[in-house]
Amino acid sequence: MNDPFGKERDPVGPDPEPPGIDPHGEELFREHLDKFQRIAIYRLRNPHDADDAVMNALLTMHSKIERIIAASNPIALAMKMLNDTITDYCRTSIRIKRNEQLVAEMPAVSYLMELGRYDELDRAMEELEIVSPLQAMCVQLYHLIGLPYDQVAEIAEIAEISVAAAKTNAYRGRKQLGRMLKELPVEQGDS
Incomplete structure (x- = not known):
């Protein structure tokens, strides 16, 4: 029994608000994003792969932002998370490349x-x-x-x-x- 006019009482209540980013965490991300990207580009040698790895790292950092902010050295913990994510990204890339076929075109x-x-x-x-x-x-x-x-x-x-x-x-x-x-x-x- 759907009520098209919305007069039916909702037994569960309204949808919860999506969780936002802690303002301190957002500031940390914005301040160090360029540094994170340069480290990823240096380690991965490919800007596209580096962007993917940094975004994965930022997702991990976002889920653990309270822990990062509470750490004695937040940037060191964030860098460790970034380096671990880059390592995981490399391992995943290797697994994927094992299943790919080589192309006939040689690089320059x-x-x-x-x-x-x-x-x-x-x-x-x-x-x-x-x-x-x-x-x-x-x-x-x-x-x-x-x-x-x-x-x-x-x-x-x-x-x-x-x-x-x-x-x-x-x-x-x-x-x-x-x-x-x-x-x-x-x-x-x-x-």
Whole structure:
């Protein structure tokens, strides 16, 4: 018995309002969104994949916003969630790619050369992360992600160290990364 005029009493009550974003959480997201995207682009090498990963991370952060805001270092917790989401995104992409068929079109040589340079940097960064994870984090945030020099305080906050330690770790990490790049063995490709 539907009442087309809406005079029938609703036994359940009105629909609940959808939950909104905490204003502090929205401010956190807006303030650090560009940084989140640069980190995702650096790790995934593809802006479209990076956007997807950041949106997935923001959904996770939104569901746990009270926890993030209550943390002693909210940005560090948000960055951990972002990095975990990027890792999950990579794993999912690999599973999907195993089921895809290759296309006949080859990528351009310039694109392959660019990827080759990233490969050397990635191998050196993996080595640096093993030898000195703190230096690797500071190098990634300062030099590779592109945070300006006046935002070293943000790097220090994310890494939970002092500003002077962040500058020192970024400098030493960059020097050590340069040495590692020079010492990398040259891989022989197919001839």
